[in-house]
Amino acid sequence: MKLADNKATLSFSNGSPSIDLPVYQGSVGPDVIDIRKLYGQTGMFTYDPGFLSTASCQSAITYIDGDKGELLYRGYPIEQLATQCNYMDTCHLLLKGELPNEQQSKDFNKLIINHTMVNEQMQFFLRGFRRDAHPMAVLTGLVGALSAFYHDSTDITNAEHRDIAAIRLIAKMPTLVAMAYKYGIGQPYVYPRNDLSYAGNFLRMMFAVPCEDYKVNPVLERALDRIFILHADHEQNASTSTVRLCGSSGTNPFAAIAAGVACLWGPAHGGANEACLNMLEDLQRQGGLPKVGEFMEQVKDKNSGVKLMGFGHRVYKNYDPRAKLMQETCNEVLAELGLENDPLFKLAKAVEKIALEDDYFVQRKLYPNVDFYSGIVQRAIGIPVNLFTGIFSLARTVGWIAQLNEMISDTEYKIGRPRQLFTGSVARNVQPIGKR
Ligand code: ACO
Numbered sequence: 001m002k003l004a005d006n007k008a009t010l011s012f013s014n015g016s017p018s019i020d021l022p023v024y025q026g027s028v029g030p031d032v033i034d035i036r037k038l039y040g041q042t043g044m045f046t047y048d049p050g051f052l053s054t055a056s057c058q059s060a061i062t063y064i065d066g067d068k069g070e071l072l073y074r075g076y077p078i079e080q081l082a083t084q085c086n087y088m089d090t091c092h093l094l095l096k097g098e099l100p101n102e103q104q105s106k107d108f109n110k111l112i113i114n115h116t117m118v119n120e121q122m123q124f125f126l127r128g129f130r131r132d133a134h135p136m137a138v139l140t141g142l143v144g145a146l147s148a149f150y151h152d153s154t155d156i157t158n159a160e161h162r163d164i165a166a167i168r169l170i171a172k173m174p175t176l177v178a179m180a181y182k183y184g185i186g187q188p189y190v191y192p193r194n195d196l197s198y199a200g201n202f203l204r205m206m207f208a209v210p211c212e213d214y215k216v217n218p219v220l221e222r223a224l225d226r227i228f229i230l231h232a233d234h235e236q237n238a239s240t241s242t243v244r245l246c247g248s249s250g251t252n253p254f255a256a257i258a259a260g261v262a263c264l265w266g267p268a269h270g271g272a273n274e275a276c277l278n279m280l281e282d283l284q285r286q287g288g289l290p291k292v293g294e295f296m297e298q299v300k301d302k303n304s305g306v307k308l309m310g311f312g313h314r315v316y317k318n319y320d321p322r323a324k325l326m327q328e329t330c331n332e333v334l335a336e337l338g339l340e341n342d343p344l345f346k347l348a349k350a351v352e353k354i355a356l357e358d359d360y361f362v363q364r365k366l367y368p369n370v371d372f373y374s375g376i377v378q379r380a381i382g383i384p385v386n387l388f389t390g391i392f393s394l395a396r397t398v399g400w401i402a403q404l405n406e407m408i409s410d411t412e413y414k415i416g417r418p419r420q421l422f423t424g425s426v427a428r429n430v431q432p433i434g435k436r
Pocket of ligand 1: 267269270272299300306307309310311312313314315364366369370371
């Protein structure tokens with residue numbers, strides 16, 4: 001963070017003296033006005049619900065230029081990472097700041113693989129859930145419960161604990177997601193296999209059964225790996241900010257990541273992939289392609305309460321670069337599985353085409369986001385709709401833990417404690433019950 005040459009001057013129309021506020025520059029992106037001393041100097045807070053103009057931290061991990069539709073992990077464009085690297089290398093990059101060389105890549109892979117099993121007791125914990133529980137409810141519980149199993153990595157102030165927790169979380173998330181799925185459908189859990197890739201092992205834990213051999217399909221393996229890369233981090237989004245805020249109290253890393261899982265579940269965030277596929281399936285049931293126009297009219301009608309799920313983004317005011325890559329993967333997976341004529345994919349493309357040409361969407365700069373196509377890919381792979389957000393949380397875990405560890409190592413970090421504009425009743429006296 002570099003102090004800029006210029007300052008911001010805040011003046012007041014009521015004659016109060018104006019004040020100068022320092023301005024900082026990042027390496028790229030908008031400058032920030034430092035308002036930390038504002039309250040001390042003026043007795044006023046700033047008001048910014050939803051953080052529309054507020055940088056909550058400094059970070060060197062992920063950069064988004066929403067107007068250009070650009071996403072960089074540690075400076076590398078997402079397009080290059082998705083086509084030239086795998087998810088494990090991306091995790092190394094996010095956590096450690098650099099892409100691994102050949103030896104580092106092997107070592108990192110081995111380290112993750114050595115932690116893929118979960119404590120056997122986890123099965124009994126899982127058994128406490130109803131079989132029809134939503135996987136995100138189960139995952140919130142399971143991830144939080146890791147802190148009860150791994151006492152040697154719960155001290156957030158200890159750098160070694162933070163490193164071990166990061167490796168454990170990345171390694172165990174696929175195992176937990178697959179266990180949540182198998183539990184729901186009443187099949188036996190499949191233990192991890194360390195000779196498979198991260199994505200290949202996950203596919204096997206999801207879809208293998210003890211009575212048959214399971215062969216990993218390389219196209220699906222690569223598609224899943226890409227889904228993981230595309231979802232690995234996305235700077236200070238709602239769930240990442242939740243992880244940072246939760247971790248800022250000094251709580252253990254597993255608890256902080258569980259908070260991230262809980263936040264991701266919502267339909268305005270990670271739950272959008274599930275909501276988007278449900279929307280497409282609904283539209284298909286209502287008549288499919290001929291009904292698209294009518295549906296889009298409902299979307300544009302504010303009174304209908306209908307939103308085009310998988311469209312729009314707080315930061316991207318241009319095509320989400322991840323949506324383009326996901327559309328490519330969608331083509332590959334559907335071709336591999338002989339599903340080129342998948343009606344939902346056709347429907348999604350028709351909806352997108354109308355939206356990109358319609359004034360409502362053009363004026364508001366609404367474009368498809370990553371979730372618009374990810375559901376179609378996942379459904380084709382055989383992943384049930386209610387597990388989509390679980391897959392997202394698996395992939396985002398590395399981003400959460402990288403951001404959490406970055407925050408703890410930042411000398412400027414403090415417990416997160418927003419202020420408020422109070423609009424409730426001023427102080428008053430409790431009246432006896434008969435007089436209320
Ligand atoms: N369908 C229809 N209209 C929309 C949509 C949409 N998907 N998204 C935004 N708009 C409209 C809003 O109604 C608003 O219109 P107005 O100016 O006439 O009132 C305008 O576009 C701006 O939208 P906001 O809601 O103010 O934008 P915000 O940045 O707060 O919301 C969000 C972003 C939550 C992602 C929103 O676009 C949305 O709900 N999209 C659908 C859900 C979704 O796909 N979420 C996934 C996000 S990506 C992720 O988390 C992986």
